[in-house]
Amino acid sequence: MNEIFDVIIVGAGPAGLTAGIYLGRARLKTLIIEKLITGGLAATTELLENYPGFPDGINGMELGEKMEEQAKRFGVRFVFEEVKDFGKDGDYFNVKTDDNVYFCKSIVIATGSHYKKLNVPGEDKFSGRGISYCATCDAPFFKDRNIVIIGTGNSGLQEGLHLLKFVKKITFIEFLPYITGEKILQERFPKETEFLLNKEVLSFEGEKRLEGVKIKDRKTGEISFVPAEGAFLYVGLLPNTDFLKGKLELDENGFIKTNERCETSLKGVFAIGDVRNSIVKQVATAVGDGALVSRFVQKYIEEKEVK
Amino acid sequence: MSLLKDDDRNYLIEEFSKMVNDVEIIHFTSSDCNYCEDTLKILNEISGLTDKIHLKVFDAEKDEEITKKFDIENMLPATILVHDNNPNLRFYGIPSGYEFGSLIEMILEIGKGKPSLKEETIKRLKEIDKPVNIKVFVTTTCPYCPSAVITAQKFGLVNSNIHSYMIEATEFPELSRKYDVYSVPKVVINDKVEFEGAASEEQFLDFIFEAINE
Numbered sequence: 001m002n003e004i005f006d007v008i009i010v011g012a013g014p015a016g017l018t019a020g021i022y023l024g025r026a027r028l029k030t031l032i033i034e035k036l037i038t039g040g041l042a043a044t045t046e047l048l049e050n051y052p053g054f055p056d057g058i059n060g061m062e063l064g065e066k067m068e069e070q071a072k073r074f075g076v077r078f079v080f081e082e083v084k085d086f087g088k089d090g091d092y093f094n095v096k097t098d099d100n101v102y103f104c105k106s107i108v109i110a111t112g113s114h115y116k117k118l119n120v121p122g123e124d125k126f127s128g129r130g131i132s133y134c135a136t137c138d139a140p141f142f143k144d145r146n147i148v149i150i151g152t153g154n155s156g157l158q159e160g161l162h163l164l165k166f167v168k169k170i171t172f173i174e175f176l177p178y179i180t181g182e183k184i185l186q187e188r189f190p191k192e193t194e195f196l197l198n199k200e201v202l203s204f205e206g207e208k209r210l211e212g213v214k215i216k217d218r219k220t221g222e223i224s225f226v227p228a229e230g231a232f233l234y235v236g237l238l239p240n241t242d243f244l245k246g247k248l249e250l251d252e253n254g255f256i257k258t259n260e261r262c263e264t265s266l267k268g269v270f271a272i273g274d275v276r277n278s279i280v281k282q283v284a285t286a287v288g289d290g291a292l293v294s295r296f297v298q299k300y301i302e303e304k305e306v307k
Numbered sequence: 308m309s310l311l312k313d314d315d316r317n318y319l320i321e322e323f324s325k326m327v328n329d330v331e332i333i334h335f336t337s338s339d340c341n342y343c344e345d346t347l348k349i350l351n352e353i354s355g356l357t358d359k360i361h362l363k364v365f366d367a368e369k370d371e372e373i374t375k376k377f378d379i380e381n382m383l384p385a386t387i388l389v390h391d392n393n394p395n396l397r398f399y400g401i402p403s404g405y406e407f408g409s410l411i412e413m414i415l416e417i418g419k420g421k422p423s424l425k426e427e428t429i430k431r432l433k434e435i436d437k438p439v440n441i442k443v444f445v446t447t448t449c450p451y452c453p454s455a456v457i458t459a460q461k462f463g464l465v466n467s468n469i470h471s472y473m474i475e476a477t478e479f480p481e482l483s484r485k486y487d488v489y490s491v492p493k494v495v496i497n498d499k500v501e502f503e504g505a506a507s508e509e510q511f512l513d514f515i516f517e518a519i520n521e
Contacts, residue, residue: 036505043450061405061450068488082507098507100426128490128503137449141476141489209489230489 002124005031005104007297008095010083013040014283016110017271018290019297024074026298031102032071033095039064040112041237041274042283046136046162051283052246059254076300083111085191092189094266103240105304106268106297109244109256110290113237113274113281122204130210131231135159138230139166140171147230148173156234157185163232164189169228173199173215173236204231207286224263239275251277262293268300310352319411323357326418330360331389335379337367341500342401342478346384349403353411359418363380382479386410388460393467396460400475404447409473413464416457422464428508433466437519439469444476444483444493451505455492458511468514 005025007014012034022032037043045060054063064260068078081097086107088094095102111235115133117123123131139162147167149156152174158181161168170193172179177198179186202214202223212227239255241248248266249257256264256271264271272289274281310320334350336343347364354362367374367383377394379385386398388410396417402410417421421431441459444453459471476483476491486495494511495501496518506514 038452039450046448129487130489132490134449134451134490137446137451138490139448140446141483152496179430209487 002101003276004092004303005102007027007031007106007108008033008093008097008104009108010243011035011040011110011111011112011273012068012078013110013112013273014042014063014064014067014162015112015286015287015290016040016108016172017071018287019062019108019110019272019293020071020076020290021067021074022291022296024071024076025296027075028301029299030071030076032076032077032078032104032106033083033097034080036080037061037064038068038078040286041114042286044134044136044157047158048283049158052236058164060283066206067221085243085245086247088268095154105301106270108293108297109248109264109269109271109275110273110286111240111243111275113239114239115155115233116236118201118233118235120203121202122206122210126204126206126210126231129208130202130206130229131233133233135162135232139163141228142167144168145229146227147232147233148226148228149232150213151236152179152181152195152197153234153236154181154185156232158195159232159234161188162187167230169193171196171228173201173213173226175200175218177218218239232290237274237281241275253277255282261296262289263296270297310348316356319353320356320416322411323359323418326349326357326359326361326415328359328390328418328420330417332360332362332414333377333387333389333394334362334364335367335374335377335383335385337383339368340383342475343384345403346348346386346401349401349407349410353414359433360414382474382482387406388413388417390464391467393463395467395470397472398475399472400478401447402473402475403435404493405450405453405458406445406447406475409453409460412453413460416461416464422461424461424465425508428512429465431512431516432462435466435468435515435519437468438497439515439519440497441469441471442474442486442495443472444474444486444488444495445491448474449491452492454505455494455511456486458508459494462511462515467508472503 006028009032042060047057049057085096092103148171172195198218199215256276258276262270273286349506354360382399388396455472463471500518
């Protein structure tokens with residue numbers, strides 16, 4: 001007889017871990033399956049400043065580790081494998097990884113998102129040769145260099161503040177005619193930081209290594225070259241939904257469609273955090289989703305048992 | 308002063324107590340090296356938590372012969388986790404930050420005596436009869452790096468033809484420049500095949516076979 005979990009949570013970011021804490025505490029037999037690291041995308045954030053309860057901010061990875069510890073305290077089990085597929089036979093769902101199949105009564109998808117690529121010429125060529133998507137990982141390689149950050153949203157600004165400790169000068173490049181991130185972050189950049197607004201990135205240029213970015217002014221059409229040895233890309237998020245293979249309804253941007261109870265188009269399957277069609281992508285809102293979904297997962301399982 | 312928090316220390320004591328094998332750590336240090344003192348502190352502290360870890364420290368300047376024997380070439384601090392008398396699992400640079408986790412995980416892997424890899428992976432690894440040198444460039448602030456280091460070193464645990472080295476990129480700028488390291492983790496196999504980012508066991512193994520069959 002296979003072991004049956006009440007709930008399998010796919011993804012150990014802030015949303016999945018919170019759901020784990022609540023569901024474990026509600027005495028549901030809970031398994032969290034994580035591909036890589038606990039803490040999710042937030043683990044690459046050096047300092048979360050707006051997560052309540054930490055007046056001096058908290059490191060994203062540290063927060064993830066604390067949540068993991070808290071979930072384990074309530075009996076939640078963890079495996080580190082990549083989920084490849086899922087399905088349903090009779091009463092139970094199966095969740096398939098490379099090595100194993102796990103069975104459960106309900107699934108919570110909390111696989112999060114990753115930073116989008118621009119898909120312009122030179123991006124693949126210079127990925128790892130100047131282009132980076134992880135400032136905490138790669139900042140030391142750009143000590144005293146000029147770099148560009150593509151995107152002025154909160155991610156771009158936040159990571160820019162981290163990069164300031166290493167680099168000589170930052171030039172931001174933004175597609176929209178205004179800075180999209182929060183004022184409180186903008187204010188912290190030194191005067192010499194440049195913000196090039198209303199600019200489209202045409203290509204990444206260089207010989208062996210990145211040497212600069214070719215951009216076009218969206219109003220005048222003027223093309224210019226911004227010299228830079230490093231480029232950090234924060235141009236938005238894409239949901240991690242490859243393993244769904246069309247089994248759930250998605251919105252026009254590829255995020256999982258849910259209602260206010262985080263229920264998906266498939267009964268017994270819930271989605272929380274960045275991967276669903278939420279308007280705000282924050283650690284605090286992901287945590288909110290995790291707490292909220294636990295109520296409806298419990299209800300779903302209780303109703304199923306009664307039948 | 309202790310580097311570890313009480314909780315972490317207790318956790319490690321408990322994990323180390325589950326080890327069935329003793330683990331020998333050979334460490335090379337120097338007075339003329341930025342991170343040597345801190346690295347030695349870390350190693351002294353963890354080896355003090357259990358009698359199953361045996362730390363041997365050599366001064367690279369004074370103990371020239373043994374430094375040469377282990378082919379350390381000024382890559383200091385150097386920490387070698389010895390298993391079955393093989394010196395093929397190494398940490399060059401300070402194993403702090405996220406890499407502290409890699410060091411602990413590999414000590415436990417050796418201590419528990421059975422590498423936690425898939426059957427199929429172990430079978431393929433055992434077929435390798437040529438020397439393989441894996442350099443995993445990391446920074447200590449990179450959350451994705453331990454996975455690359457640990458996979459490479461578990462491979463080395465199965466087959467001692469595979470030499471798996473963690474290299475803390477910022478401490479060895481010349482080497483990092485030579486290998487064009489601007490993004491971590493960056494893995495270089497036999498100076499022929501390289502890739503960046505996290506890879507699954509299978510993908511990592513495919514890169515190794517690509518390098519030896521080239």
